[in-house]
Amino acid sequence: MASTRAYTYFPGCCMHGFARHCQDSLYAVFEDLGLELRVLPEWNCCGATTYMSVDEHQAFALAARNLALAEQIGLEILAPCTACFMILKKAQDYLARYPEIRAKVDRALSAIGLRYQGTARIYHPLEILLRDVGLKGLKARVKQPLRGLNVAPYYGCLIARPYALSNGVTLEAFDQFIPALGANLVDFELKAHCCGGSLTGTIEDVGRRLVYILLRQAKRAKADVMVTVCPLCQLNLEAHQGKIQRQYGEDVTIPIPYFTQLIGMALGLSDKSLALEKLLVPIRWQPVEKGAAAAQPATAA
Amino acid sequence: MNGNGNKSVKIGVYVCHCGTNIAGKVDVKALAESAAGLPGVVVSREYKYMCSDPGQDLIVKDTKQFGLNRIVVASCSPHLHELTFRKTTANAGENPYLFHLVNIREHVSWVSDDPAAATEKAKALVKAAVARVFWHQELQPRRVPVNPSVLIVGGGIAGIHAALTLASAGKPVYLVERKPSIGGHMAQFDKTFPTLDCAACILTPKMTSVKQQPNIHLMTLAEVSEVSGFVGNFKVKVKRYPRYIDEAKCVGCGECIEMCVYKEGKYPNDFDLGLGKRKPIYMPFPQAVPPVPLIDPATCIEFKSHKCPKGCVEVCGDRDAIDFSQTVKEVELEVGTIIMATGFKTFEPRRLPQYGYGKFPNVYTSLEVERLVNASGPTLGQVVLRDGRRPEAIGILHCIGSRDENTNRYCSRVCCMYSLKLAHLLKEKTGAHVYNFYIDMRTPGKGFEEFYKRVLEDGVSFIRGKVAGVTTWAQSPAEEGKLILRVEDTLLGVVRRIPVDMVVLSVAMEAQADAENVRRLFNLGCSAEGWFLERHPKLAPVDTFTDGIFLAGCCQGPKDIPDTVAQAGAAAAQSMSLIDKGYVEMEPNTAWIEEELCSGCHVCVAMCPYTAIHFDADKKVAVLNEALCKGCGTCVAACPSGAAQQNLFRDEQLFAEVEGVLV
Amino acid sequence: MSRVSFVRKVKYEKELQRDVAAEVIATPGGEKILSCLQCGTCGGACPLSVYMDHTPRRLIGMLREGFKQEVVESFAIWLCASCYECTVLCPAGIKVTDVMYALKRIAIHEGIYPRRFPIPVLAKEFMEMLKGTGRNNEFWLVLRVLLKTAPMKLLTSWPLGLRLWRRGRMCLIGSRIPKPAGADLRRMLEVLEHGNASDVKPSNVTPSQGPDLLPGGAVSRVNA
């Protein structure tokens, strides 16, 4: 990259919490590609999917505060958690379409000296990588092709649905980053099937079953790893593998890297900078000179 | 001075209740009373139905009794009843153009909430009309002869039926079809609902008659490229694309196809929707009319490299019908009326990726299945899947691309019925278990419900629920290798997963992809979905807003073959009624130029889109040719000295009207 | 001899509360419920409908007819994972996910949900936490929810916590927004709260505890 491009980075709560490793690898990859992330100062929680169940106006205001702050900076917003991403986009959409909501939110924001204009541009980092680095650019920078690694892409619900793909990208276009890294793209039909999200913590049995469906299907499709683009899905898919295995009596162990971890591996970045050791199910893949190098999925720790 | 010279103006005002359509919102009594006080008004009345005979008689009687010489009726849109009341005025012995219609239904009562505001608006409009009609003059409509030739665009069953009807009444017909053969969609079907008669058996004789009828001039591989003129006297340019085989010389023996250097068909056949293969030289389908092959230059070796041994030419021999030198030709036609019969296209199911069309080979569109079950189709009527298997379970999904805010809102009207037909045929041919997934079963037509009963008795499973998506994601061994349909059975109240081998998508009917261009070419209206707009949905379903152009078949909206044929007959009759009358009366709304006022500035000359105005260099004034003027009024608006004026829309009339509405 | 028990299935008009539909129609996304075709696309698409007592379609159908009690007591609204599949596919353009949110809000407002049921508790705790720190810390959130709903589950949940902690993915001291900004945030939320307080209509449903469904109560449905 000739010049450095910069973006406003909206981490969301999980990137500061259980998804540290996602954040580490995101920083590492972006830095390597000459893209700069500037954390949105004073950001607040986007409200997640939960707040909407209690009060919709407050939920929209939470998102709008972040957008108003970002508008002051003017850079494009990157939201690596698809829940944040989707909620920010949905808030933008609804604030534009429902004057009543807009009026209420405006009033609340003005009480704290903020103004929301609706000009923020919100992206998921994967969209940005494909747009600003491009497949060709990515390919050119691959130092350690992930030869022989069978990768199932998993996007989850939120990046695939109404507000997200309004940026005009399709999941099939997203998929292409996998072959660009030298890995094998696994045709994974359930790539946008719901993983149950928070249900694993609330209505556990149902939640675990949804995760089981995905893991089993990925195994059957002969995937060595299932790559995610959302820290929530990432945790959800990797955290319960042991329990699921006991419950269904079936080996469902499969590493669930965050997509920047996978990209970082191909870019030749160090395991440490990608926080690979923080995955609950480690990736055991050794770069091999020639011939197919199969990943060695480990058992759950 | 007024439009009447010095005769005093006596105006009669008539307010229509239209049952409660107007009276329910507008205070018709108050309206009539307020009109009575306007200058020049001699009599003002309200009546239940002005367009009825007693209503019209009222006008005639008053005119005689009070010596009225201006009539204002406040009722519905002029597009509906202007003509009616002009006739009434004429019946009363006055010039029909001394009349003016005020639209207080479509523009007032039906669109207003508040009765007081509606009444006020109606009063203003009536006042304006009274002010305007003051300036009306006696006018004579222009009569122009009607050319008896008819142009029919599109050779599906609609175009074919209209052409045969007109031709047998002795009218010369030009039938222009874009494809190499006429027949349209119907030619692709095996059987037709609800009687299950064989499509070819009923269509082929009609197609052959087209060929044999001396009054029909058939042009295939042709498209209209330009239309000018007006009702009775259209000038049309038609582009004829090369077939590379001379229709006049070819006897249709098909030997050339046999002898083509390609031993087997290699390229997807358009008519079979790619399910069958053809050679570079081919017959679109066995019953094609004209029964002449064509060469596809994109695939023929001679066109690509000029190095083909040309088995085709050799075998054609003395008949010498093959002509690689043909080029695009343009012909000019003169016709009096035009019938649009350009049909429809089917919905592209790739727009709904959840159904896996294009991804899973065994997901088909209904039209493809029509070819599969067709005895003369690519599989000779054997229903075998793309992977060679015979299906044991088949799911037919209704409403794909219809009744859906994400695609088309409307119901395509025929797909319930053809889905029933396909369920029956597929079951008969394969013995498979067939499921139909529907939202509502729409079978309103003669013999349709009986057909539904019959298919119910065939043992087809009818599941009320729209399938959410098609996957290959198996949850059990029984689902392995199948296409799995996930659906909420809304009548039984359970969610079901149903594995099948074949999925049939009952795709919607949509307006042709180029409907927008065609519509512009012919100056037609179009509904938001792209269907050509009829003049009135109930009372003028085959007329358009352009006089002399009529609609037939699915270009106007989705419909089945019986309705298509009925409409084609109606379009032919409308066209014939113009031809047999021999002339049309044109609205006398042409412009004229007052020589004394003309300053010779030239402005109007450039304004006229029909070059109706030229400049007389000797007199130094603009001269207007009334025969060419179409009455747009653009020159009038542009003339800085008020020399250009337009009948029915003179400055005085419009200024008075504007002043009138501003009460 | 087996005994047959009869369940009354009739519904009388006087038992219905038609105003509940109006309430949902008034919320963003719920405007179009009257144009629902009852086609079942949502139910077919929903990854969780197989576990639901009423599918989203039925909920909308019942909502329109005023079956308020059944709708707000439905377990289905809590199963909805906000995956938006239904919303994308609905041929009537209904934002079914938003309708589910609206129903959750009505249920929470009126206190109708299974006792000790974690989701509403989670939602409320989440809200409290945000008002406090402006950000969410999963460790404390989970702890607080579990304490209120199923303290015993702490026992089965700790191994995961431990694994995350070992990998540095669990922070006991949550990230919070700087103090002045935090005050701002609370202020903003309060403005809306007071704005809303006047909008809240008094409930005309007898608050009910609904079936006592502990989280584990769903097990029998799951093995379907």
Place this chain on the structure above:
Amino acid sequence: MSDGFNPLIVGFFCNWCTYLAADLAGTSRMKYAPNVRVVRTMCSGRVDPQMILWAFSHGADGVLIGGCHPGDCHYQEGNYKALRRTALLRKMLTQFGIEPERLRLEWISASEAERLRDVVNEFSEQIRGLGPLHLRPDVREEVVAA
């Protein structure tokens, strides 16, 4: 709200498109603001600046011209001429002290009843916001003479 001010708007609607859209709005029973009074012309190209000024000087608070979409004119290009004319006239209006927003030109096809409704409602509101048009007497004379 400017105390119950009910704007008067003259609508010059082309016979082939906007007039039909208004008919369709009627047959579809759409409800819209009652402020626009329609004068039918065969083409938006017939509407001359003088007529518009005449309307303003005789009490109109706004003028709405409805024509066919570009490329769709029943008479080939009358609508382009209308477009050019209104653009010029808007400049003139300012000199007379008439806000140029009081003159609006919209392309509304025969099938766009919803659009017609929205435009009428929106324009009525906009004019309501601008308040009544008060022409100075001298300007009024000038306008009439123009």
